[in-house]
Amino acid sequence: MDKFAIVLENVVKRFGDVVAVNGVSFKVAWGELFGLLGPNGAGKTTTVNMLCGLLKPTSGFVSVGGYDVQRENAKVKGFIGVCPQETAVYPYLTGLENVELFGNLYALDKETLRKRRDMLLEKLGLTQEAGRKVEKYSGGMKRRLSIVLALIHNPQIIFLDEPTVGMDPQSRRAVWEFMRELKGEGKTILLTTHYMEEAETLCDRVGIIDYGRLIALDAPKNLISKHGVRNLEEVFIKLTGRRIREET
Amino acid sequence: MNFRRINALAKKELKKTFREPAILFMIILFPIVFVLTFGVSFGGLGGSQPTYHVGVVNMDSAGSEGLSQAFIEAMANTKLLHVQIYADNHTAQDALSQGKIQAVVIIPADFSQSLNSYHAAPNNPGSWINATVMLYLDKGSIFATQAVPPIIQNVLAAFLSRKAAPSPVNVEISSLIEARRFSTFEFMAPGMFTFASIFLIMMVAQSFTQDRENGMLKRIRITPITPAEFITSQVLSYMFIALIQAVLVFAAAYLMGFRPAVNFYAYLLAFILILIFSLSNVGFGLITATVSKTSGAATGISFLFILPQLFLGTFVGSSLSSTAQTVGRFVPSYYVTDALTSLFLRGASITSPTIIFDFGIVTLSCFAILAIGIILYAKCFKI
Numbered sequence: 226m227d228k229f230a231i232v233l234e235n236v237v238k239r240f241g242d243v244v245a246v247n248g249v250s251f252k253v254a255w256g257e258l259f260g261l262l263g264p265n266g267a268g269k270t271t272t273v274n275m276l277c278g279l280l281k282p283t284s285g286f287v288s289v290g291g292y293d294v295q296r297e298n299a300k301v302k303g304f305i306g307v308c309p310q311e312t313a314v315y316p317y318l319t320g321l322e323n324v325e326l327f328g329n330l331y332a333l334d335k336e337t338l339r340k341r342r343d344m345l346l347e348k349l350g351l352t353q354e355a356g357r358k359v360e361k362y363s364g365g366m367k368r369r370l371s372i373v374l375a376l377i378h379n380p381q382i383i384f385l386d387e388p389t390v391g392m393d394p395q396s397r398r399a400v401w402e403f404m405r406e407l408k409g410e411g412k413t414i415l416l417t418t419h420y421m422e423e424a425e426t427l428c429d430r431v432g433i434i435d436y437g438r439l440i441a442l443d444a445p446k447n448l449i450s451k452h453g454v455r456n457l458e459e460v461f462i463k464l465t466g467r468r469i470r471e472e473t
Numbered sequence: 474m475n476f477r478r479i480n481a482l483a484k485k486e487l488k489k490t491f492r493e494p495a496i497l498f499m500i501i502l503f504p505i506v507f508v509l510t511f512g513v514s515f516g517g518l519g520g521s522q523p524t525y526h527v528g529v530v531n532m533d534s535a536g537s538e539g540l541s542q543a544f545i546e547a548m549a550n551t552k553l554l555h556v557q558i559y560a561d562n563h564t565a566q567d568a569l570s571q572g573k574i575q576a577v578v579i580i581p582a583d584f585s586q587s588l589n590s591y592h593a594a595p596n597n598p599g600s601w602i603n604a605t606v607m608l609y610l611d612k613g614s615i616f617a618t619q620a621v622p623p624i625i626q627n628v629l630a631a632f633l634s635r636k637a638a639p640s641p642v643n644v645e646i647s648s649l650i651e652a653r654r655f656s657t658f659e660f661m662a663p664g665m666f667t668f669a670s671i672f673l674i675m676m677v678a679q680s681f682t683q684d685r686e687n688g689m690l691k692r693i694r695i696t697p698i699t700p701a702e703f704i705t706s707q708v709l710s711y712m713f714i715a716l717i718q719a720v721l722v723f724a725a726a727y728l729m730g731f732r733p734a735v736n737f738y739a740y741l742l743a744f745i746l747i748l749i750f751s752l753s754n755v756g757f758g759l760i761t762a763t764v765s766k767t768s769g770a771a772t773g774i775s776f777l778f779i780l781p782q783l784f785l786g787t788f789v790g791s792s793l794s795s796t797a798q799t800v801g802r803f804v805p806s807y808y809v810t811d812a813l814t815s816l817f818l819r820g821a822s823i824t825s826p827t828i829i830f831d832f833g834i835v836t837l838s839c840f841a842i843l844a845i846g847i848i849l850y851a852k853c854f855k856i
Binding site: 314 | 485492
């Protein structure tokens, strides 16, 4: 097994004249909970999409689980779980049907699917509502269901792209607790978030990305100490400025 | 191919179909295309008079010297009938059952004899030798059954220079008793089977654009499902929907009195044709989804494919101008409706050349359209 679960080496992604990711390099160890932070449009989701094989880097090298994502994408797909930024769940299916659909797409056997389904729905507080159509769910419930879909096949490497957006504090805390459990099980997690408290609380290390460049990479407490501020949010503001950014 | 994945996605697609009342109409493009297509279809663009193809079997014992030749010329001179001579009744009936001609006129052996007897004593009906011209009509064409008999009657009356009865030569419409049993609805029914499936174009286009909009396509791409499995699941689910549509339309038509006297194989072939036809609708849906940025736009753009298929190739097509009928030969639905009409109304055999020709055209065109749709969509959005 490769020493690192995730490796990016000098990765560049251009969309026409726009450079979304500009020479980003970092490595994530197995079992690490890594936070990728940055303002809107900084290049976080583009980076995650390249790690999942959804986007091809313009240049550079990306590997996940020791496999070259571009050349061995089929192998990568089997052991990554992705909770995308969009609340991508089928509204016309029930929660249970959504979960079973994805379990079948990963070709889980019936017993494994049943156990994983029941456990995940319970952990994320969706058991009671599992039989209802998703269109009736609140935004927070849909986000939690999206996490269940990402984890149904028990992936070793998990990409969570802003998983707690739109959740109430209780739900967010429950997801945090669950992420800690996953880490305890030895899962590797790459988390993108705008909630600095979330990153500071959960992540072993964080990388701050801005205008497509990685501008900081360290453990949250080291970054706080290095910049002489009180918390990660102040580090973030100090490094990225106060100007409001919009997604392009 | 993992059939569990295919089955899971196909089931999902079916659940969506039955749970979402999602048909929205484009408010600008729809009327424009509707008016244009309607204009071409019913406006008589090209202005030509309708012509009916009539097969003639001349059994007149007087041969080429007989008066029957003059009668045939008189029919052709009307400009309303395009006359084609057949050697025997069997060949002519075969052409009729395949929709190649719209009527068969059988000139009897005693035709000249009858006319000669009439000319010898025009005012003495008692001395006439009576003869009967048999007329077989295309039971699949409401227009042929209504238009051809009076034309023949008028030609004969003019030929005899006799407008009022009695007449030495009568026209007996052999299939008229049967033809009259068909209501307008029954004439339209074959097109209705085709009609229902055409709206799959909109469903497919909406489904693919919606999945793209809400991130589901991206999410599916992250799973181990292969592009072939994904496309297969979609095609199978829409074929199943087309089958359900066909069954429901047929059941409704049956309730309304549409009960064609055909065997099991004719029904089987009809359903197979509709299933194959649904492939082209999936293909057109994918093409629509490729060029549409949103599901709303997909709804409107889908009518660019729906309306020509609808007006040029289904039951509406039975009353089209000759120009529109020619254009109709470029849409797959035309051949489906033609084959179904031949099967159900004309009583054509499933192995008759017309059916085989229609089946071949439908199969080739539908697979080609599906392939184009898949290639375009995959190229733009990486299934």
